[in-house]
Amino acid sequence: MKRIRLALTLIIFAIAARPALAGDTSSKILDRNKKASGGNALKRVKTTFVSGSLKSTDGTTGRFLYQTAGPDRIRTDIEAGPIKISECYNGKSAWRMDQRGLRTLLGSEAKRLRLEALIANSRLQDLSRNRIIPQPPLRASIDGRDANAIEVIRDDVHARLFFDAKTNLLIKQERERSDGVEELFYSDYRAVDGVMEPFAMKIRSGGTELVIVVDHLEHNRTLEETAFRYPRIEGEKPLPDLEALMKTIEANQEKVEELFDRYTFREIQTERKQEGNGQMKDGDTKIFEITPVYGTRVGRLISINGKELSPSEREKEDHRVQKRVEDVIKQHEKEQDREQKKQQKKEEQSKAGDKKGEGNDSDDDISLLDFLRISEITSVRREMFRGHEVIAFDFEPRKNFKPKNRGESLVSKLAGTMWVDEDAKQIARAEARLTDSFKIGGGLLASVSPSTAIVIEQEKIGNEVWLPSYNEVNLSVRLFVLAKLKRNFVTRYSDYRKYQIDDKYELGKPKEAAKP
Numbered sequence: 047m048k049r050i051r052l053a054l055t056l057i058i059f060a061i062a063a064r065p066a067l068a069g070d071t072s073s074k075i076l077d078r079n080k081k082a083s084g085g086n087a088l089k090r091v092k093t094t095f096v097s098g099s100l101k102s103t104d105g106t107t108g109r110f111l112y113q114t115a116g117p118d119r120i121r122t123d124i125e126a127g128p129i130k131i132s133e134c135y136n137g138k139s140a141w142r143m144d145q146r147g148l149r150t151l152l153g154s155e156a157k158r159l160r161l162e163a164l165i166a167n168s169r170l171q172d173l174s175r176n177r178i179i180p181q182p183p184l185r186a187s188i189d190g191r192d193a194n195a196i197e198v199i200r201d202d203v204h205a206r207l208f209f210d211a212k213t214n215l216l217i218k219q220e221r222e223r224s225d226g227v228e229e230l231f232y233s234d235y236r237a238v239d240g241v242m243e244p245f246a247m248k249i250r251s252g253g254t255e256l257v258i259v260v261d262h263l264e265h266n267r268t269l270e271e272t273a274f275r276y277p278r279i280e281g282e283k284p285l286p287d288l289e290a291l292m293k294t295i296e297a298n299q300e301k302v303e304e305l306f307d308r309y310t311f312r313e314i315q316t317e318r319k320q321e322g323n324g325q326m327k328d329g330d331t332k333i334f335e336i337t338p339v340y341g342t343r344v345g346r347l348i349s350i351n352g353k354e355l356s357p358s359e360r361e362k363e364d365h366r367v368q369k370r371v372e373d374v375i376k377q378h379e380k381e382q383d384r385e386q387k388k389q390q391k392k393e394e395q396s397k398a399g400d401k402k403g404e405g406n407d408s409d410d411d412i413s414l415l416d417f418l419r420i421s422e423i424t425s426v427r428r429e430m431f432r433g434h435e436v437i438a439f440d441f442e443p444r445k446n447f448k449p450k451n452r453g454e455s456l457v458s459k460l461a462g463t464m465w466v467d468e469d470a471k472q473i474a475r476a477e478a479r480l481t482d483s484f485k486i487g488g489g490l491l492a493s494v495s496p497s498t499a500i501v502i503e504q505e506k507i508g509n510e511v512w513l514p515s516y517n518e519v520n521l522s523v524r525l526f527v528l529a530k531l532k533r534n535f536v537t538r539y540s541d542y543r544k545y546q547i548d549d550k551y552e553l554g555k556p557k558e559a560a561k562p
Contacts, residue, residue, distance in 0.1 A: 072180035075194045075209055076170055082214040087240035088169040092116050095267045098260040102126050110258045119274045120163035124256070135159040136274035138440040139425070139463040148277060150429060150438060150463065152477075155224055157203040162221060165198070165205065170216075173198065177497040177522070179324030185211075188218050188231075199324035201497070201520060202534070215242060226252055239265050276425035276440070285426050286437065286468060292414040298471045305511040307338040312541040313345060320522075320532035337545065340378040344370050420447055420457045429465065431474050432505060436465045443481055459484055462499075472512035477501040495522035507542045514539045 080088065096112040108126030113119075121134040132143040140151035140159040151159060164176045173180060178200045186195040192211035197204055208218035219230045228251040232244035247258040313336050317329040331352070334345035346367045347355065355363060421441040429438045442461040449455040462478035479499035486492040503516040517537040524530050 070183055070194065072183050072196050075183055075196060075214070076173070076180070078214040079170060079209055079216065082242065083169065083216075084237075084241035088171060090239070091169065091241060091265045093266055093269050094166075095262075095264045095269065096260055097262045098258050100124065100126060100256050100258045102257075103255045110256075110260075113269055113273060114163070114166045115269050115274070116167045118160060118163045118167060120159070120166055121274055126256070132277075133159065134274055135163045136276075136425075136440070137163075138442050138461045139276070141276050143277065148279065150276070154203055154222075157201045158205075158221060158223070161198075161200045161203050161205055164200070165207075165219075170207075176200070177495070181323060191217070193217060201499070202326050216244075223251070238263055241265065276427050276438075278427070282428060285428070288423065288426060288437075288439065289415070289418055291437065291466060291468065291471070292418055294471050295466065295473065296414045302472065302511055303341070306513060307341060308544055309507070309513065309542045310335065310337050310545040311513075311539050311543070312336070312348075314538045314540070316536045318534040318536075320534070326534060339371055339374045342374045344374065416454070417441075417457055420444060420449075420454055421460070431465050431467075434467055434469075434474065434506070436474050437468050438463060438465045441478075456484055467506075467512060470506065470512060473502075473504065474512060475501075475503045491526065493524045495524070497522045508544075513542060 093115045094113070096110075098110045100108050100110045102108075106127040106129075108124065108129075110125075111121075111123040113121045118137050119135065121132070121136075124131045129145070130143070134141055135156070140156035142149060142151055142155075150156075161178070164178060168176055168178075178198050181197040181199065184195045186193045186208060188208050188210075193208040194211055195206060195208050197206045204222060206220040207216060208220075209215065210217045213235075215232070215235055217232055219232075221228050221230075228249065231248040231250070232246075234244060234246035235242045236245050237243075243260075243263050245260040245263070247260070249256040249258070313334045314331065315334065316331045318326045319329055321327055330350055332350050333348040335348055336343045336345050338344075344367060347363050349355065420443075422444045424440045424442070426437065426439040429436055431438075440461075440463050443458050447458050449458050459480050459482045460478045461481050462476065464473065464477075465475040466472070467474050477500065480494060480496045482496055484494040484498075486494075497520065499520045501516070501518040502514070504512040505515040507513045515538070517535075517539075519533075519535045521531065521533045521535065
């Protein structure tokens with residue numbers, strides 16, 4: 047029913063909208079909006095605090111509170127009788143409190159709220175800097191008034207903005223929610239610090255309408271960071287010492303890897319390419335059967351886009367896989383030999399009292415404890431994830447931290463959220479995004495954009511260990527200064543099976559592939 051309602055809304059929008067006037071482009075409409083909204087005065091707004099009264103369609107009255115802080119923090123609070131709703135994006139994670147309780151928002155819901163935060167704080171300026179891509183404008187009618195409509199896209203999430211054709215001010219915003227489309231109407235604009243601000247608003251969603259009258263609006267008010275953090279719940283079970291928990295997880299990781307090597311599984315890989323207009327174009331979906339070989343996961347291709355390989359393609363793939371196995375075995379033997387020589391050298395140095403050569407094998411290696419040292423940890427809380435109680439926390443770059451190697455440099459640019467199973471001592475989910483570009487070879491080889499983000503999820507297999515279940519990467523990178531690459535990679539893991547392999551690593555033929 048929700049999908050039908052959303053589809054009907056989009057159809058009505060398509061019918062009502064018409065091509066924009068000749069010569070009008072999204073950039074021209076946004077430029078006119080900038081001039082009408084206050085011009086250069088917009089740049090001076092760093093925070094916005096709005097409070098007001100509201101009234102719902104059933105006559106219930108209440109209060110409305112809205113706060114934004116650059117570059118990407120936003121919080122809305124609505125209280126109407128017994129209904130209390132709070133929704134927030136704090137630069138690292140998104141959360142919502144309503145009749146369903148308090149929870150972290152995931153997936154498209156979190157992306158949608160982040161897009162809203164960027165739109166609000168940027169005041170629709172420098173959209174390209176925030177990787178927000180406007181689509182060609184259309185003409186529309188809002189309550190009998192001619193309007194210019196622009197759809198904007200970021201991270202495959204859409205929002206629609208409507209500007210009054212006469213005043214060039216924003217009069218409506220549409221956003222897609224999990225339960226349908228929500229409409230926000232703006233009117234009664236007044237100048238505050240040289241910036242035009244709406245003092246009357248309506249929120250329309252699912253047959254319910256809230257009418258809001260603003261009684262106080264203030265720019266550049268000092269907003270406490272705690273206002274955007276995940277709320278603490280009174281009477282909540284005490285939280286564990288995070289450093290001790292992460293230390294245990296790290297110590298447990300070797301055992302986890304050993305258990306992981308006992309399983310075969312199916313891996314479904316989907317790649318999508320972002321076009322110049324921000325839309326994602328579907329690519330190939332490939333299914334692989336994965337088998338562990340000395341800690342390396344060797345994949346055998348089963349099908350492409352639901353079509354199984356032909357006999358000749360299977361034979362070619364069998365040869366490729368066997369060659370890969372042989373290479374892994376050879377590499378394993380070389381590593382064993384090197385490890386033996388290294389151990390002998392350490393023993394000789396130890397006897398001679400020489401401590402040289404001891405320490406970290408790789409300057410780029412980062413442990414979980416290093417992660418805690420490099421990142422600022424906030425909003426530690428308890429949540430439910432896939433039926434398991436977990437410890438969640440937000441993280442962001444620690445101020446004034448000076449990285450000593452490439453690994454620390456990468457971690458020092460990450461912000462996001464991590465979920466940890468306290469009982470299993472395992473990471474259940476992690477999501478992170480770059481807050482600044484990450485350059486390789488001084489940017490000559492590659493420069494990874496701040497719009498790059500990753501999500502990793504694990505699930506408990508056989509009441510034994512948490513293993514990967516989902517992985518998504520939104521990659522935006524410039525290669526060799528010239529070439530731009532924008533891709534979305536999604537990998538799903540399933541059909542975990544205990545596997546016993548002989549010493550020759552003769553991989554059997556895969557079972558019949560399931561249709562994706």
